[in-house]
């Protein structure tokens with residue numbers, strides 16, 4: 001008889017990412033970093049988790065939603081074709097929606113999916129997110145450590161409730177290197193590892209423009 005996988009069997013499917021370093025022209029990257037560094041303190045507020053709550057056990061960071069980054073969205077549009085092919089996801093009819101996220105000393109974002117299978121199945125707001133992108137910036141020399149983006153491989157089959165347990169998944173860490181961008185499917189389990197930034201200065205932070213190519217960007221959902 002052919003062996004059949006038991007209930008505890010796990011398949012690790014490596015998660016596809018597209019990562020591009022030196023993404024923007026150097027002057028453009030510096031301009032964006034300077035805009036992020038000079039963001040008005042009153043425009044920054046504690047980052048929220050889905051459901052629009054502040055939950056500092058899950059996520060500790062600051063966000064700026066009105067941040068302007070046309071230079072970045074133009075460049076993203078130009079690489080859309082190869083990204084679609086590499087990830088195997090069609091972005092037709094999508095528009096970017098994004099925010100600036102700032103991680104300073106002790107900040108992190110616990111493992112999460114930008115779209116859960118529950119949300120996708122129920123057609124909830126976050127299900128409009130088709131591809132996640134994250135563009136990183138920091139001053140040189142870098143003044144923080146940690147803060148890697150940890151991408152978990154998918155454990156298949158998923159649990160009966162559709163969730164993933166990070167402890168059961170292998171992973172790969174990507175450094176938040178200045179002027180690099182990464183694209184992945186919003187259903188991929190990922191995490192921001194804790195940042196250590198001894199000076200605690202805003203300008204020394206890990207800056208990320210994090211967003212999604214969305215089917216209906218007017219209804220972003222958090």
Ligand SMILES: O=C(O)CCC(=O)C(=O)O
Nearest residue numbers: 109114134149192208210
């Ligand atoms: O900053 C990053 O590396 C990822 C942030 C993230 O996962 C999110 O904001 O949903």
Ligand SMILES: [Fe+2]
Nearest residue numbers: 112113114190
């Ligand atoms: Fe995320």
